Amino acid sequence: xxxxxxxxxxxxxxxxxxxxxxxxxxxxxxxxxxxxxxxxxxxxxxxxxxxxxxxxxxxxxxxxxxxxxxxxxxxxxxxxxxxxxxxxxxxxxxxxxxxxxxxxxxxxxxxxxxxxxxxxxxxxxxxxxxxxxxxxxxxxxxxxxxxxxxx
Amino acid sequence: xxxxxxxxxxxxxxxxxxxxxxxxxxxxxxxxxxxxxxxxxxxxxxxxxxxxxxxxxxxxxxxxxxxxxxxxxxxxxxxxxxxxxxxxxxxxxxxxxxxxxxxxxxxxxxxxxxxxxxxxxxxxxxxxxxxxxxxxxxxxxxxxxxxxxxxxxxxxxxxxxxxxxxxxxxxxxxxxxxxxxxxxxxxxxxxxxxxxxxxxxxxxxxxxxxxxxxxxxxxxxxxxxxxxxxxxxxxxxxxxxxxxxxxxxxxxxxxxxxxxxxxxxxxxxxxxxxxxxxxxxxxxxxxxxxxxxxxxxxxxxxxxxxxxxxxxxxxxxxxxxxxxxxxxxxxxxxxxxxxxxxxxxxxxxxxxxxxxxxxxxxxxxxxxxxxxxxxxxxxxxxxxxxxxxxxxxxxxxxxxxxxxxxxxxxxxxxxxxxxxxxx
Numbered sequence: 241x242x243x244x245x246x247x248x249x250x251x252x253x254x255x256x257x258x259x260x261x262x263x264x265x266x267x268x269x270x271x272x273x274x275x276x277x278x279x280x281x282x283x284x285x286x287x288x289x290x291x292x293x294x295x296x297x298x299x300x301x302x303x304x305x306x307x308x309x310x311x312x313x314x315x316x317x318x319x320x321x322x323x324x325x326x327x328x329x330x331x332x333x334x335x336x337x338x339x340x341x342x343x344x345x346x347x348x349x350x351x352x353x354x355x356x357x358x359x360x361x362x363x364x365x366x367x368x369x370x371x372x373x374x375x376x377x378x379x380x381x382x383x384x385x386x387x388x389x390x391x
Numbered sequence: 392x393x394x395x396x397x398x399x400x401x402x403x404x405x406x407x408x409x410x411x412x413x414x415x416x417x418x419x420x421x422x423x424x425x426x427x428x429x430x431x432x433x434x435x436x437x438x439x440x441x442x443x444x445x446x447x448x449x450x451x452x453x454x455x456x457x458x459x460x461x462x463x464x465x466x467x468x469x470x471x472x473x474x475x476x477x478x479x480x481x482x483x484x485x486x487x488x489x490x491x492x493x494x495x496x497x498x499x500x501x502x503x504x505x506x507x508x509x510x511x512x513x514x515x516x517x518x519x520x521x522x523x524x525x526x527x528x529x530x531x532x533x534x535x536x537x538x539x540x541x542x543x544x545x546x547x548x549x550x551x552x553x554x555x556x557x558x559x560x561x562x563x564x565x566x567x568x569x570x571x572x573x574x575x576x577x578x579x580x581x582x583x584x585x586x587x588x589x590x591x592x593x594x595x596x597x598x599x600x601x602x603x604x605x606x607x608x609x610x611x612x613x614x615x616x617x618x619x620x621x622x623x624x625x626x627x628x629x630x631x632x633x634x635x636x637x638x639x640x641x642x643x644x645x646x647x648x649x650x651x652x653x654x655x656x657x658x659x660x661x662x663x664x665x666x667x668x669x670x671x672x673x674x675x676x677x678x679x680x681x682x683x684x685x686x687x688x689x690x691x692x693x694x695x696x697x698x699x700x701x702x703x704x705x706x707x708x709x710x711x712x713x714x715x716x717x718x719x720x721x722x723x724x725x726x727x728x729x730x731x732x733x734x735x736x737x738x739x740x741x742x743x744x745x746x747x748x749x750x751x752x753x754x755x756x757x758x759x760x761x762x763x764x765x766x767x768x769x770x771x772x773x774x775x776x777x778x779x780x781x782x783x784x785x786x787x788x789x790x791x792x793x794x795x796x797x798x799x800x801x802x803x804x805x806x807x808x809x810x811x812x813x814x
Contacts, residue, residue, distance in 0.1 A: 281783040305751035
């Protein structure tokens, strides 16, 4: 396997894709949104329990490629306990990491283990896989009735 | 591949047809010498687009360097030469698909535009409220959406011929769906997602027995088998240049002359008129009526060159070679554990759609790419087909005249790597 392929499919990503965390509808979920990537046909539904401005619980349903599944799984772990504003800021940093904005070349410490997605930068076509769950969760924050797409 | 090809081939139990000089053929396609991620390119995405032989590349270069001008209007020599080359290409297309008359060949951008042209001209003048357009469950989006646009406008409806789990059309259902309101049948010759070859001649006979015309989407068929529109009996046949080893941006629509003569124009502009005044315009005869504006002149000339190239190799020989690859690949991939073939029709073109247990097609595509193997991963612009088989996407290896059995072996090793990685 070539090195940038190993950078993309890091062990932690493969682990989350094989055994996704929080693939469930949280009890008392009060917000949801559907996401769709027309490029590959992947669909995801994100469910949230938001109290006040805080994400108390988050889960997802749906299947996709290793990158999108691992991203959804790790996103749910990262978002729990965050305020909506903190979640937005985290997505901004995550997106910068994926799209290779110079400032993000060394992953910002707030990203924590989401930094394992840095290898996606070398695979521009897969950025949408890594961001599908995040776009969807933002739609859930706004309670958008229509499915969001990555386009 | 060509350097090690001969050696590896010697060890195989059955050798491919001998008269077919694969090493020499591969020499004609410069791109096949590329390395991808440090590995020799194994190009198995031919259903998406085919690579170009020197004959086509050289023709484009020569045409632009020595003969190019706009066509059908200049009195100068270059315009005459370019017009002659463009019209000669029309003749080559006509002979390539067995059309009787060059007036039956309309140059278009590709199969998609050919289908849209028929939907917007023949369709708009024949389909009305309550009428039906009959499609099949294995159509590419380009043979679905143009008809949906038409049906929305006309308050008509789409009916769909179902298919079996093997990916074969249900002809009994087809027979029943051919009804008094059916105004046209639009069916693919070969399924891009499954490889199924449809029994077009029989389907045309059944439709014609009820006075219903048939359009055939020939995008996946034209380069891989002998196409004879008179034998098929179809009313319209569309194919793309870039899928027959020619340039992108050009293709051809065949239409029976009686249809084309009765059809209103598609787009308005230069070239398609007889006389224009602000009070009104009279239109040119077919095919010019449907070729508004400056067409892809060099594209058509390049398409002519690709047709010459294919014809010289012989389409029977090409088809035999590709059937050998299909059988070999189906055997190799079909015997891998954890690999499921999607589309197992008895009559197939050299397209293998597959899914690997527990691995998404996109991950398959990315890992194979790093082995130098180009395949398609996704829904193949045929989402209804994916829905039918209950998969979000498949990986698809599609073969062409220059592919080898060794490349199938490389694919098999690549799939094994995918399985190791995601196990």
